[in-house]
Amino acid sequence: MARLILFNKPFDVLSQFTDRGTQTTRRTLSDFIDVPGVYPAGRLDRDSEGLMLLTDDGRLQARIADPRYKLGKTYLAQVEGTIGDEALTALSRGVVLNDGPTRPAKAIAIDDPALWPRDPPVRFRKTVPDSWLQLTIHEGRNRQVRRMTAAVGHPTLRLVRKAIGEWTLGDLAPGEWREVRV
Incomplete structure (x- = not known):
């Protein structure tokens, strides 16, 4: 069964698990979610807040993120x-x-x-x-x-x-x- 996580992303947090290419350390999803094998289904800007969905199911991830499905x-x-x-x-x-x-x-x-x-x-x-x-x-x-x-x-x-x-x-x-x- 697919896992689906609802997460309230705070302001100034990157919507990815690692911070690549910067000198300063910025907060990422890994500061809040320690669940192996889940990935964001879509993004939310660093300066935006609110709902993010994460899943371990590639098809579900595509269905959530792809505009074709008109979610x-x-x-x-x-x-x-x-x-x-x-x-x-x-x-x-x-x-x-x-x-x-x-x-x-x-x-x-x-x-x-x-x-x-x-x-x-x-x-x-x-x-x-x-x-x-x-x-x-x-x-x-x-x-x-x-x-x-x-x-x-x-x-x-x-x-x-x-x-x-x-x-x-x-x-x-x-x-x-x-x-x-x-």
């Missing part, structure tokens, strides 16, 4: 400025990035979510408001959510992945993981 990835994004209907409509239709147009996404404005504090905290500026949105995408380009919000005039300040398909972060605290049945 939705849901993110909570704190953005600069007050997100309005025009920006939400643009995100919902898909925006044009430097590597081509994105697929349509589901984008809604939300109240500040109940999340753990980030360390270090997001920079607060009295003169620039911020707001939150929930964005579900069905592809996985490099830094896609950040590039999409920037394209509609709202750079991302904090990004937390909440769900991948049917799997959700639930009550996992940063750095915690649990194994689930596939």
Whole structure:
């Protein structure tokens, strides 16, 4: 039976088990998960937080990571400025990035979510408001959510992945993981 691990990746952690090619030591998955034979099914940027899936099954890993299977990835994004209907409509239709147009996404404005504090905290500026949105995408380009919000005039300040398909972060605290049945 395939193993599947849900992990809440903290901010400033690489989504791989080793840190190659740097002079400084950065935290990696191996600082949190000591399970032999599992590998990430997809990536999450070092400066992003939230749900990562790890498995020991190559087919399951491909099914989770491959956009062909259209597994939705849901993110909570704190953005600069007050997100309005025009920006939400643009995100919902898909925006044009430097590597081509994105697929349509589901984008809604939300109240500040109940999340753990980030360390270090997001920079607060009295003169620039911020707001939150929930964005579900069905592809996985490099830094896609950040590039999409920037394209509609709202750079991302904090990004937390909440769900991948049917799997959700639930009550996992940063750095915690649990194994689930596939």
